[in-house]
Amino acid sequence: MAYAEDAGGGGACPGCVALPEIARRAEEARRAEGQQVQLSLPTIHCAACISGVERGLMQMPGVNDVRVNLTRKRATVHVADGIDPDALVRHLGRLGFEAMPLDGATLSAGENDRAARDLLMRLGVSGFAMMNVMLLSVAVWSGATDATRDLFHWLSAAIAIPTVLFAGQPFFRSAAAALGARRLNMDVPISLAILLATGVSLSETILSGKHAYFDAAISLTFFLLAGRFLDQKMRGTARSAAAELAALEAPLALRIGGEGTETVRLEEVAVGDLLLVRPGAKVPVDGVVTQGTSELDRAFLTGETDPVAVGEGETLRAGEVNLTGPLTMRATAVGEDTLLHGLADLVAVAEEAKSRYNSIANRASRIYSPLVHIMALAGFVTWMSATGDFRTSMMIAVSLLIITCPCALGLAVPAVSTVASGKLFRLGMLVKHGTALERLSEVSHVVFDKTGTLTLGRPALVGPDGLPRETLALAAALAAGSDHPRSRAIAAAAELRDLPKVRVTDIRETPGYGVEGLWQGRRVRLGRAAWVGAEGSGTVLSVEGEAPVALEFEDVLRPGAAKLVAALKAKGVPVTLLSGDAEAPVRALADELGIEDWQAAMLPGEKAEAIDGLTAGGARVLMVGDGLNDVGALAAAHVSIAPASALEATRVAADMVLVAGDLGNVAEAMRIARVAQRRIKENFAAAALYNVVCVPIAFMGFASPLAAAIAMSTSSIVVSVNALRTR
Amino acid sequence: MDVLAILIPVSLGLGLLGLGAFWWTLRSKQYDDPDGDRHRILSDDYDDQPKR
Known part of the structure; x- marks a missing residue:
């Protein structure tokens, strides 16, 4: 289809089609320097969408260049000065693509991109070096001797030393920072192992020794960089999506x-x-x-x-x-x-509390890092006292460091987190905080806000079929001219029913009060009770000479809310509803969803206190809320989720953002978090088992470079494959 | 073993060539839109406006 259009509209070859287009664009670029506009395109998903958007926008006068990025679901458009981004949005709307302008100033992903590219470059260099050094090492392992072995060791050194110095920098920097603060982190043993292995191998090479661990030093760097890169990539995706949410509402x-x-x-x-x-x-x-x-x-x-x-x-x-x-x-x-x-202060306090959260990776490294050092030292001391040979003892210490080095551990957490976050991302959940997934897996109690969370915060008419058909038709005719949410609710209710036609003239809206008009010569009013001239409060329809009719509204449930509450109850997770709204609507909603534990008319401070109370009782609370009155509660909870419709301040406070409209995904997210946690623990167990087997071998001096290379690769592959089982 | 004098430089040279190619793809931002590139290759349109 597309091909036929091309052939008919342009020339026979791609170049013939492109040439006049290039000329046109060059000319336009001369005419106006132009500016850059970023558009969010949430619905694009295919090749046809890309070309549809790009071709569609290029047809507009003043558009110099369009490039769609499908990964980020975004388009960068270069337009001449004076072109309104809204005009582009309307044009795309007519073509059937939903688009929203993004605030360029809010959207600065540059820093993030640079960090990811930097890691990828180091990963590429260490990958190259690993392949070549392995190639040379294979020759040594298969029996090269004397001058040939020395030559190969020297060549390996020439490749490995610059590579380690370049590719290992992220670890060295982090280790130096940790040591500067008198702490031990995972990067200290890593740096030590890489540097010692390289140093000892170099001295062995100079002394024309038998064993050199250049390949181990480099593959260690490579595997750990892969873990680091996955981690960076995952956080970058979440951060860029969160930035996009902020950029959608230009301040x-x-x-x-x-x-x-x-x-x-x-x-x-x-x-x-x-x-x-x-x-x-x-x-x-x-x-x-x-x-x-x-x-x-x-x-x-x-x-x-x-x-x-x-x-x-x-x-x-x-x-x-x-x-x-x-x-x-x-x-x-x-x-x-x-x-x-x-x-913002509240949020800062929450961030502080959450950064103190002791993740499983943290706990593991706290036990692990000292253990690695002690083990290597013990190996060195034992052999030194037994043989008195410094060179042999040093080799034992290095092989112990390489074997115990948390290569698998460095991959165990990032690989699982990346797979799980990717799954959640497809479900429409952004994981903003590094440890949020782990905290989500521990949830034992769920607290909801009402308005805007379990409901959409959008009214619907109660019992439209209980009203006389003419009354509803009249109300709908008056409501048609107003943008008030209740008017829209009336119009929506009327649209679904086949109602008699009524003609209302002279419709006038008094902002803040209601709408009035003339119907069959009589004055009709729809609006606040006091303005209409009726008793009570709420929205009332009055016809001159008749008794006024009160119209009741209720909040629309968010899709998936009932399913989520039912799923949580089925799993035996207690559910609580805390709302700032009046008692009657809260009771109605709680009854509808079957929530027994609810509280209405809560002040923001009380919500946070209620969460603190639950936490003090030993519960790990998941708070789901969207309002500014929930920020305190979101910050106090063990883990928190805010829908994307919430204000920026609320989204910042929450650990995760629900982009999809369906609340039901929260239950699925909790399941995935639990599975991910199980995989991480399995990975740790695999790594521990591997150490139990390999450490004695290394201690006795049987860990040749070949054995180290095989063990390291195997354990890394095992944990990566196990991570992929997260579903 | 004289053949090593030729083979080693050749293998290193080929490796470096690959590294150079990788460096170039990275510098020209070819990893920015993997999803888009996956679909673009199937598109009938002549991509006359590659990203600059």
């Missing part, structure tokens, strides 16, 4: 200046500036309303589902969502001073 504000409004970045907003907050937009900074009335969605801050009415003189908090009417506000606190940023 912009609409400032009212001398000549109309201008879009400015948040950092440029100063206290006292007048800002315009359009309906549907988030309040950018803390401030006071100077003009306009509207309703606010405070769910992020308090967990309430019901919108709150605001008018002149009332306070706005950064993060609230304006629902109905445009508001003009004066900024009273910006940047660091906003309530939102006040939470």
Whole structure:
């Protein structure tokens, strides 16, 4: 199909099609220097999508160059100055590709990329050196003697020494840092083994000895670098995805200046500036309303589902969502001073606590590192006292260091984590914290927030079929002109039903109150009870001369929420619901999902205290929440998950971000975390077993370079293959 | 054993050639989009705008 189009539209050969295109682009590039725009393309997945996006955008005037990156699901577009990114998004929308502009300033993956490339280069160099030194070593092992063996050893030295000095740097640097702080980490024995093995081999070569361990030193470097690279790659992916989430909501504000409004970045907003907050937009900074009335969605801050009415003189908090009417506000606190940023301290405390978490890898290395040194020293001392031969004793010490060196251990954790994180990534979960997966595997109690977590924070009309058909039709006709979430809920309910046509004229929306219109010459109003002229609160529809009808709303359940709660209960994991919302809606939801343990109207501090209480009772708590009122609880919990719809501050506090809409994946994630943990332990057991077998052999002096090479490769392959069994 | 004088430089040279090629692919950022490259090779479009 694509081929036929090409042949018909252009020339017969690719070059003929390309030539005029190149000329056009060159000309355009001359005309305008242009700027670079980054677009997020969450739905692309195939070759046709790549060419669809690239060709589609190239057709637009002003677009100089497009390059799609399928791995990151992103497009980099070079456009002429003055082209609006939103125009590109709309164009792609018409072509059927969902696209969102990304804030280039937030998106700086450069540092990360450089680190990964640096490791890959070292890995490549050590791989090359390992192959060549092995080739030379095979000749020695198969019986080369005298001058030939010396020549081969010298050649190996010439390759190995520069390689070790270059490729081993990550380990040397980390070991030096650890020793500087008077600690021992995994990299100390690694560096020692690499350097000692190279040094002893060099002296053996000079003395034309029989054994040289150049191949062992290099393959050690190579295998450990592979583990390091996997680790870096996995963290890089999560970090870049998290950065993309942040870049999706460009921190912009609409400032009212001398000549109309201008879009400015948040950092440029100063206290006292007048800002315009359009309906549907988030309040950018803390401030006071100077003009306009509207309703606010405070769910992020308090967990309430019901919108709150605001008018002149009332306070706005950064993060609230304006629902109905445009508001003009004066900024009273910006940047660091906003309530939102006040939470950053909480997050910092949580990070601190989590960095103190003692991961299994940490515990293993704490036992292991001293053991390696002691063993090598013991070997050296024993042989020294038995034979008095420094050269032999040194060789024994080096072979012990090589054999016990945590080659398999260095791969055991990263290989499993990489496989598990990749699985979670495909399920739509980003693992942001290094030890989050391990902490997730230990969870014994799950706590949920309600609004925005178990529910979508979006209202739905209760019992639309219980209402008279005409009433619903009338409400839908009024609601059609409004963007208020409740209006949209009414319209959505009406759309599913075959309702009589009603004609309402003169529809007018009063922001913050409701919608009114004329129907058969009578005044009809849909809105807040007090405004409509009815008793009570909530949303009411009134027709002049008739009794007003109250409309009830409830929050829509997030897909997978019921499944997740059921799955947790089936596994016997206690579930608790902590909400800042009023009692009635919380009770209703708890009953629907079958959660017996729930608490309503909780303040943010109380949520965190409740978590602390559970933790003190011995539970390892998983907190799932999205609101700013959950940040304290997320930080206090053993491990935490926030949906991607949460505010940036909340996502930063959480250990994992759920990008997929389906909450049911959390249960699957817990299962994968448990399996991964089991694999890590198996890997450790395999490594320990291997040491138990090999250490005595090395101690007795039977570990020739050939035996060391075989043992090391085998154990590395065993742990890597075991890691792949994580599913 | 004289043949070693030829064989060793040749094998090292070939290895270095591979290392050089790897270095070049790394420098020209060919590992930035493995998924995309996997699909692009099947595309009918002439890729006349390789990433710069």
